[in-house]
Amino acid sequence: MASAEDLHLKTMLNDRAIVVTKAGSIAIHLYMQRATVSKCVVHAQVLTPGRSGYEFQKNYSQAMNVIRRAAEAVATDLISITDISDQTVEEPEVVRENLTKAPPSHYICEVVTHTQETSDINSYWLKPIGYPLPVFTPGMHISITTPEGSIRQYSLVNGPDERESFIIGVKKEIQSRGGSRSMHEDVKVGTQLKVTLPRNGFPLVQTGKHPILVAGGIGITPILCMAQALDQQGSPYEIHYFARAFEYVPFQDRLTALGDRLNVHLGLGPDETRAKLTDIMETHNAQDVDVYTCGPQPMIETVSAVALAHGVAEESIRFEFFSKKNDAPVSVEEYEVELKKSGQTFTVSAGSTLLQACLDNDVHIEASCEQGVCGTCMTPVVSGEIEHHDTYLSKKEREGGKWIMPCVSRCKSKKIVLDL
Numbered sequence: 001m002a003s004a005e006d007l008h009l010k011t012m013l014n015d016r017a018i019v020v021t022k023a024g025s026i027a028i029h030l031y032m033q034r035a036t037v038s039k040c041v042v043h044a045q046v047l048t049p050g051r052s053g054y055e056f057q058k059n060y061s062q063a064m065n066v067i068r069r070a071a072e073a074v075a076t077d078l079i080s081i082t083d084i085s086d087q088t089v090e091e092p093e094v095v096r097e098n099l100t101k102a103p104p105s106h107y108i109c110e111v112v113t114h115t116q117e118t119s120d121i122n123s124y125w126l127k128p129i130g131y132p133l134p135v136f137t138p139g140m141h142i143s144i145t146t147p148e149g150s151i152r153q154y155s156l157v158n159g160p161d162e163r164e165s166f167i168i169g170v171k172k173e174i175q176s177r178g179g180s181r182s183m184h185e186d187v188k189v190g191t192q193l194k195v196t197l198p199r200n201g202f203p204l205v206q207t208g209k210h211p212i213l214v215a216g217g218i219g220i221t222p223i224l225c226m227a228q229a230l231d232q233q234g235s236p237y238e239i240h241y242f243a244r245a246f247e248y249v250p251f252q253d254r255l256t257a258l259g260d261r262l263n264v265h266l267g268l269g270p271d272e273t274r275a276k277l278t279d280i281m282e283t284h285n286a287q288d289v290d291v292y293t294c295g296p297q298p299m300i301e302t303v304s305a306v307a308l309a310h311g312v313a314e315e316s317i318r319f320e321f322f323s324k325k326n327d328a329p330v331s332v333e334e335y336e337v338e339l340k341k342s343g344q345t346f347t348v349s350a351g352s353t354l355l356q357a358c359l360d361n362d363v364h365i366e367a368s369c370e371q372g373v374c375g376t377c378m379t380p381v382v383s384g385e386i387e388h389h390d391t392y393l394s395k396k397e398r399e400g401g402k403w404i405m406p407c408v409s410r411c412k413s414k415k416i417v418l419d420l
Helices: 054-078 179-186 217-233 252-257 270-282 297-310 354-360 395-400
Strands: 008-012 017-021 027-036 039-047 106-116 121-128 141-145 151-155 166-171 192-196 210-216 238-243 262-266 289-295 317-321 335-339 345-348 379-383 415-418
Touching: 121 179, 121 192, 141 166, 151 166, 151 179, 151 217, 166 179, 166 217, 210 217, 210 270, 210 297, 217 238, 217 252, 217 289, 238 270, 252 262, 270 297, 289 297, 297 317, 335 354, 345 354
Parallel strands: 210 238, 210 289, 238 262, 289 317, 335 415
Antiparallel strands: 008 017, 017 027, 027 039, 106 121, 106 192, 121 166, 141 151, 141 192, 335 345, 379 415
């Protein structure tokens, strides 16, 4: 990484930009936009002949920090402010100018990078067309309409400074219903995909406790996003990744960059995994940790059980399922559904799900996993006693009774009123 002395700065007056280069290998354009009398917004654009991978993005962020600190050090000598607080304008002129585009309800993204991480996991960089990347936080996921028409959810892998493209990892499932298979077989560089705004059902909540991040298989994606954010902040944490063997570990460059925070556990069976998790928990005071875990359902259940047995509070154990083995519960008895906004009513018969009854009565509710995992079908509730079977809603949200996952959850009372 270049120091401030290594960087060569050249002012381009015509373009109102600064070009920063190192040995002629890359160029960084800094475009100055005056915002107020005392504030200037700097837009940075980097030009490089090669692929801008994780290590490049990290170095780029460090270079920006060097430039920012150098600019701030001399800023007081450059800024002259005139106090105009006592001046008034007789006839103020109202100026309306659309400086930024409103965020869309969804994006059309182009696949700009496609990498085979392991034999069954690919990574994709999806760049929005016509819009900048929205603000997102660790743990977020996006819903993608695959080329064959399925809607699937994928967690973001982005580091904090990766602001050009959504970065995701997709594992090709052996029993794929079309989603992961289509992503692996139909998506190439240049493919355009419909992508929703990011949602967060698995947020990184910084409580002052020590985060223990535990991932298995493709569950590394949201956990890695969290680790990169904590790493940049300089916050203490540890990450434990369980995988079958080294050749099944994706995102190896990103993981290696985490240094001694990373602990990789390979080839462990169920009993060995439980024993290792017990050892991990016993090195910490149960009241001083937050546990985050993502991966196959049996592993998440083991992590949760071990943490609870160690004395970790239930609200300090946060997890995200990618899929569940359980079949969707169906209604034992029929109940009535009322839609508050339209006034429509219909009945959910015994043996059916609320989602299926809605679809049968031409009530369109977007759905994807149909296992209560992804949150796509989350529906607002006005009244009714809910029996929750999802893994998406928090304990507080379930107790509030204002949301239901109609794909798996049902009504325990005779009637439920939906805010539709």
